[in-house]
Amino acid sequence: MPKLKVIEKSVSPNKKRRTEAEMRDVISNLPDSLLLHILSFLPTKQAVSTSLLSKRWRPLWHSLSSFDLEHPSSGCRLFHRFIRKVLKLVDLKPVKKFVLRIQIHHYEPCKYITPSKICEWINAVISNKIDHLELYLQPWWSCELPSLGFFTANNIKVLKLRGLTVINLSHVNLPSLEVLHLVYTRFSLAVSLEMLISACPLLKDLVVRSILFGHYKPLNNIGGLNHLITAEIPQYLLPMKVLSNVTVLRLNNNNVPSFWDAVIKQCMWPFSDDMPMFYNLTHLACVLTVEWTKMVNCLQYFPKLEKLVISESSFDDEAGITSPPEPVLDVPPCVSLHLKEINFCCFNGSDNEREMLNFLIKNARVLRRVSVK
Template sequence: MSDEISKLSDELLEHILSFLPTKQAIAASLVCKRWKTLWRSLSTLHLDDSIYQNYISFVKFVYGVFICGDFRSIKKFHLVCQSCDSYPNQIKIWAAHAALNLKVEQLELIFPFSNYSLLSGVFVCSTIKELKLEGLLVDSLSCVNLPSLKIMHLQRAKFHDFKLVAMLLSGCPLLESLSLSFKCRGMPANVAAAVDVADLKHLASATFGPFMMNLKAFSNVKFLSLCETFWIPSQDHMPTYDNLTRLEFSCYAKDWGEIVKCLKNCPKLQNLVIRKALAGSPNNHHEEVESLMEPVFEVPQCISSHLKTFYLAEYEDFNSQFQMVRFIWREAKVLRTITLSSSVGKKKRKMMRRQMLERLSRCCMGRVNCNLLFD
């Protein structure tokens, strides 16, 4: 086996070593004389302080890597710091060095808490295409210019001012994928008061809380996930999503009528996912469901002509939840699957499915081309 490995080219060996944490990659490259300098040409630096005895040894190792390595071909810098409070200044320098000197294309920094900031130079890097930060504190931004950035994931972030959020996004003109989870001082009380963001014309996928900002900047997306809070729909503040095919959110089931109105602005929607629909008291009597007066909604084009899947999580047999299922079952003409997720046991789910089909057949025409699944 060793003879076979020795026949591999240096380029292929460097590629294999790039999948290892940098410490292990260096150890592996010392196995034979020919490999001794391979680690200096790695395309990925993967540094994690959790595998070191103390932060001092980790700091020494990182500086040794920077001093001895060549890294003209480095593409990705991945840094995990569980003890970042012990060496905050060093981490700022490392991140800025990776962005501005090494000119990486992928920058991933993971911190344990949202109390750690970066040097502003990281946000004016012309080479970064993918930026993933966890546990970031953004207390100020003098300038944001990330002209090559296509993917940005910010998790557990904390912004001192809501305007900084808009400033950050407005400096990423080529952004295609966004996932943003954060807390912020001075959060707008409503969408109408939100700070505008420059149009993100290339954005195809966005995941964030709907309370954050005016949704107009995200009107080109194909995938939209409103997370971390319950969506309180307002058609007045919702743009038309001409490209949107998948929408995910949590809501209050009593807002179903307003949600249906908003779906008029999603003419091509094919997949609708409701993670949670809070309602009132559970319904235990079929007669109560059947006598429930459902409001008459104007059916959006996306539901009648395009919707293929509907997923409702945490289904608990509420009246208002049943209204949602009944409306989709009856009006979605090309629907293929309705999936209801419930925490009950397998036997109970089978019974719920049978009862649901019976109740749907009593109030609207049966669907032979649609599957009803209990997950």
């Protein structure tokens, strides 16, 4: 049988260049509104670099309503000049989203990137009635920003902060805020965090992770969070009654002092007999700090639970606890009717963990996936 000959058709460099130019022309001929929408997904530095493409692109980035600025590990002076130019544009037109990342890799910030400068930049965009603000600082910097206006911004809907130090708050007013993320943030008093969360009546998404307090006490005076849909918080931070409307609840122990022993950690188990019913909750992530039968009995409060994640197991079988475990009263309805996925992270293989897994797998009739790490 004769072999078939494969003929490769080469493309001349001139034709290739013409094809690329035609593609650029197609994009350039799009309306400004669509091009600006595309540029809004790019870091601001890349969006500005498109001004070098042609005259058509040169003034386009001036009309951006979203800025994503990241300070490099070097070049403080150039970044300072660039952000001042951006802020001049902010003064001339409304800006919806402003993201600022300060990546300082040494312990003494340069003279161009100081807390007072950052405060000046943030307040400049807040005065423009911005509705989305993200500020990311290095966690070890512990940057204290004086006179920040975003705690009383009427229009802001999304606020994400990392690496800040918050001194005593005297007044908080965030009537439009829907998303609040606090990561590696230090509060001198726990009551300041309590005041902050209580001042967000429309809050839908709450993340509190790796929070530090100068003086800590449980936050028992949180107002109603009736619109909350997702929450990720330390397992001991808030009373369960303020979270009863959520669909997704992630609880962690990342703020537990290392010198606390297993008996004290058990007191932090947030589920008790006076818990409310979580009628909307389908996804629960928590830390196993008690005997497994107590945890399984608490699943009755989550009648629609579909996904259970044990993010960590802090229960120690060798802790010397002599009290007998409470019996399993009954198979919780969510286990037999709705539970589809179980994820067990940081599995240590203790008797407590194995017994719980055996019980769940045996009684979960619609279970589809089990992951043990």
